[in-house]
Amino acid sequence: xxxxxxxxxxxxxxxxxxxxxxxxxxxxxxxxxxxxxxxxxxxxxxxxxxxxxxxxxxxxxxxxxxxxxxxxxxxxxxxxxxxxxxxxxxxxxxxxxxxxxxxxxxxxxxxxxxxxxxxxxxxxxxxxxxxxxxxxxxxxxxxxxxxxxxxxxxxxxxxxxxxxxxxxxxxxxxxxxxxxxxxxxxxxxxxxxxxxxxxxxxxxxxxxxxxxxxxxxxxxxxxxxxxxxxxxxxxxxxxxxxxxxxxxxxxxxxxxxxxxxxxxxxxxxxxxxxxxxxxxxxxxxxxxxxxxxxxxxxxxxxxxxxxxxxxxxxxxxxxxxxxxxxxxxxxxxxxxxxxxxxxxxxxxxxxxxxxxxxxxxxxxxxxxxxxxxxxxxxxxxxxxxxxxxxxxxxxxxxxxxxxxxxxxxxxxxxxxx
Numbered sequence: 001x002x003x004x005x006x007x008x009x010x011x012x013x014x015x016x017x018x019x020x021x022x023x024x025x026x027x028x029x030x031x032x033x034x035x036x037x038x039x040x041x042x043x044x045x046x047x048x049x050x051x052x053x054x055x056x057x058x059x060x061x062x063x064x065x066x067x068x069x070x071x072x073x074x075x076x077x078x079x080x081x082x083x084x085x086x087x088x089x090x091x092x093x094x095x096x097x098x099x100x101x102x103x104x105x106x107x108x109x110x111x112x113x114x115x116x117x118x119x120x121x122x123x124x125x126x127x128x129x130x131x132x133x134x135x136x137x138x139x140x141x142x143x144x145x146x147x148x149x150x151x152x153x154x155x156x157x158x159x160x161x162x163x164x165x166x167x168x169x170x171x172x173x174x175x176x177x178x179x180x181x182x183x184x185x186x187x188x189x190x191x192x193x194x195x196x197x198x199x200x201x202x203x204x205x206x207x208x209x210x211x212x213x214x215x216x217x218x219x220x221x222x223x224x225x226x227x228x229x230x231x232x233x234x235x236x237x238x239x240x241x242x243x244x245x246x247x248x249x250x251x252x253x254x255x256x257x258x259x260x261x262x263x264x265x266x267x268x269x270x271x272x273x274x275x276x277x278x279x280x281x282x283x284x285x286x287x288x289x290x291x292x293x294x295x296x297x298x299x300x301x302x303x304x305x306x307x308x309x310x311x312x313x314x315x316x317x318x319x320x321x322x323x324x325x326x327x328x329x330x331x332x333x334x335x336x337x338x339x340x341x342x343x344x345x346x347x348x349x350x351x352x353x354x355x356x357x358x359x360x361x362x363x364x365x366x367x368x369x370x371x372x373x374x375x376x377x378x379x380x381x382x383x384x385x386x387x388x389x390x391x392x393x394x395x396x397x398x399x400x401x402x403x404x405x406x407x408x409x410x411x412x413x414x415x416x417x
Contacts, residue, residue, distance in 0.1 A: 013153050017146060041104035045118040048126045052079065055122050063088040074131045076115075082123040094127045101125075163191045167198060179206040262382040265314070266365065266389065277308045283336045283343050283414070290316045291334050294324055296347075300336035303343040305414050307394045312414075315390040318383040319347040319410050326351030326408070342396065342415040350407040359400040363388045387412065 051069070053061045066077045067090050076091030084099050095107045097117045107117045107127070115129035166183055173181035181202060183195045231253050284302045290313065291298035316334075323332040330350035337344050354362060361367050365385040384398075387410070391398045395415035403409045 013157065014150055017149060038104070041116070041118060045104055045120055045126070048118055049121040052120070052126070055081075055124060059088055063090070066090045073128075076129045076131060078127045080125040080127065082125075084125070087124070091131065092129075094129055097125045097127065160191065163187075163195070167191070167195055170198065170202075174202055174205070179209060259382070262386060266382060266386060277310070278306055279309055280304055281307050281309050281312055283312070283345065286313055287316055287334055287336050287345070289313075290320055291332075293317075294320050294332065296320050296323075296332040296334045298334050301338060303336055303338050305343055305394070307414070311390045311393065315387050315412065316345070316347075318387050319345075319412070322383055323347050323349040323351070323408070323410070328352070330407075339413055342413060345412040345414065346409055348403055348407060348409040350403075350405075353402060353406060353408050354400050356402075362400060363398065384410075 052065055062079060066079065066088055069075070070077045070090040076089075076094055078089035078094045079087045080097060081087055084096050086096070094115045095117075097107055101107075101117070102119075104117060104119045106114055108114045115127050118126040118128070120126055163186055170181045170183040179202070182199050185192050185195045185199070231250070234250055234253070282302055282304055284298075284300050286309065287300070288298050290296070320332055320334065327349040328351050333346075333348045335346050337346075362381075363384050364381075366381040367385075368381045388398045391412050391414065396413045398410065398412045401409045401411055
């Protein structure tokens with residue numbers, strides 16, 4: 001389960017509050033009276049000794065005095081002798097001072113709570129507790145205070161971390177290829193400074209990549225003119241001398257022209273905010289046309305989607321041409337079927353297959369597995385990258401799958417709308 005930052009901050013704050021309350025309670029429970037508290041206890045002890053009847057007076061007189069004092073101060077009171085025996089009391093039961101106790105201070109009892117014990121000058125003990133401030137009431141007040149702080153601190157923790165979550169969302173969008181992703185700057189704290197830094201970095205990345213795309217597109221476009229002149233010059237060369245050289249040069253020019261076309265298409269796809277054409281396309285009919293051109297076996301059901309027919313044709317052609325290149329003489333099988341809210345297109349071959357660790361890398365621009373660049377593969381690694389770009393422009397995706405019995409299956413999913 002993912003741990004949310006705002007919960008961690010909030011729980012850490014509550015933990016600190018709880019620990020603080022525990023330490024204060026323990027200190028109050030166990031700590032002996034300090035200098036000023038001790039003076040206060042001694043002063044009250046001296047005053048109580050003057051107010052209460054002497055030890056040799058009847059118990060009824062002592063009780064009557066305690067009742068008057070208890071009513072006046074709204075307190076529970078009790079008087080014990082030096083050995084701790086109860087002499088008189090009014091109100092709720094109070095804790096009894098232990099026989100080995102020597103000085104005034106707080107005393108605690110599990111059953112009757114906490115109270116103040118005053119050592120009278122004649123050795124007796126006066127135990128008192130305010131009726132409206134019992135231990136349970138104090139705990140209730142502390143609990144209500146903690147609850148109020150907890151409720152008040154939650155929006156603060158949530159507000160701080162919500163900004164971080166929005167920042168994380170924009171970072172994910174930028175990483176997914178949305179170069180326009182920016183985060184709203186709120187406040188003037190460290191999180192706001194981080195948001196401004198992200199926006200600056202995202203802007204620099206967008207400008208840099210756009211400049212590279214523009215340069216690549218411009219260079220690709222300018223290369224077409226000299227290539228066209230070279231093709232015309234070769235065709236105008238007379239004679240039959242070195243036909244193999246002429247054929248090889250013609251083949252090289254054709255491959256360069258194809259590479260330039262793919263570069264221009266890749267640059268155009270990167271720059272598009274939406275499809276240039278959005279028409280109803282019959283994928284099975286389109287697949288049948290391209291399959292007939294390359295002698296692929298085509299099966300499936302008619303599925304219509306909204307999209308750019310030229311781009312979809314290029315997607316299918318790239319997949320079929322790629323499969324033919326590695327099919328090892330076996331036929332290429334192509335199919336289209338309905339899938340969820342769209343269509344699923346599959347192009348399969350019986351070639352050597354793609355290792356699992358390479359199945360994602362082959363969709364990267366200009367990537368070719370080790371050994372392909374030195375072998376007979378004349379591709380440049382843009383065909384499958386274009387396939388994925390086109391699929392994602394149609395709210396779909398492309399992936400490479402192993403095929404039972406050997407070979408490779410490329411699966412493309414496309415949305416109907």
